[in-house]
Amino acid sequence: MASNFNSVAFIYDSLAGMVFGKSIQKAQSVWLDSIPDDGKVLILGGGTGFILEELDRLELPLKVTYIEPSSAMMSRARKRLPFKFIEVDFIQDTHRAAFGMDRFDVVMTNFFLDVFTQDELGKVVQQISSLVDKDGVWLLTDFVKTGIWWQNALIKLMYLFFKVTAGLEGNRLFNFEAYLSEEGYRAVKQKYFYFGMIRSDVYKRTES
Numbered sequence: 650m651a652s653n654f655n656s657v658a659f660i661y662d663s664l665a666g667m668v669f670g671k672s673i674q675k676a677q678s679v680w681l682d683s684i685p686d687d688g689k690v691l692i693l694g695g696g697t698g699f700i701l702e703e704l705d706r707l708e709l710p711l712k713v714t715y716i717e718p719s720s721a722m723m724s725r726a727r728k729r730l731p732f733k734f735i736e737v738d739f740i741q742d743t744h745r746a747a748f749g750m751d752r753f754d755v756v757m758t759n760f761f762l763d764v765f766t767q768d769e770l771g772k773v774v775q776q777i778s779s780l781v782d783k784d785g786v787w788l789l790t791d792f793v794k795t796g797i798w799w800q801n802a803l804i805k806l807m808y809l810f811f812k813v814t815a816g817l818e819g820n821r822l823f824n825f826e827a828y829l830s831e832e833g834y835r836a837v838k839q840k841y842f843y844f845g846m847i848r849s850d851v852y853k854r855t856e857s
């Protein structure tokens with residue numbers, strides 16, 4: 650059974666704020682200057698949509714496709730309408746809804762790859778890769794494994810929380826950079842947040 654974030658949507662942002670302060674938002678916003686002026690942007694698993702307000706703040710005429718399966722998350726994201734500069738196509742569905750769409754200049758996966766199991770991850774990364782334009786960028790923000798005991802414990806606690814509340818099947822963090830590297834991407838920019846346990850990367854395809 651796929652995960653369902655409906656039951657946590659109402660508390661998601663406050664909980665993230667209580668644990669990580671502003672780090673979650675700062676990390677997701679740090680590389681928004683990599684977005685081209687009139688870019689086509691795909692956001693997968695956007696949650697409550699905080700990132701849409703950040704995109705609007707760029708004052709660029711971006712065309713954004715926002716894909717999120719949870720109705721409660723989506724309804725929160727829609728409440729952020731209207732936007733001044735960006736145009737948003739809200740699609741309540743899983744990432745699979747993007748298959749067959751034209752490629753995007755920017756694909757954003759923030760705290761999204763961590764919902765998948767090891768069995769699913771390779772395929773999902775491959776599928777997302779096919780949605781990024783040849784010269785496009787993949788913006789990825791997520792937790793990283795550090796080996797520091799209290800951070801390991803916190804990650805385990807978060808997985809347990811989302812297993813109980815959202816039926817999350819993914820149960821541990823993977824090295825997402827290695828998966829993207831398999832698809833020919835390399836990080837051209839990286840920045841760490843919250844004692845090194847959150848990292849925000851800009852990935853580009855390497856020349857083949």
Ligand SMILES: C[S@@+](CC[C@H](N)C(=O)[O-])C[C@H]1O[C@@H](n2cnc3c(N)ncnc32)[C@H](O)[C@@H]1O
Nearest residue numbers: 654693694695696717718719722743744759760
């Ligand atoms: C951990 S939350 C992150 C939300 C948001 N990106 C953020 O950073 O605040 C993961 C989100 O991915 C969504 N999700 C789960 N499986 C998905 C899928 N297959 N395709 C698209 N979104 C998915 C969930 O509903 C949830 O909103």
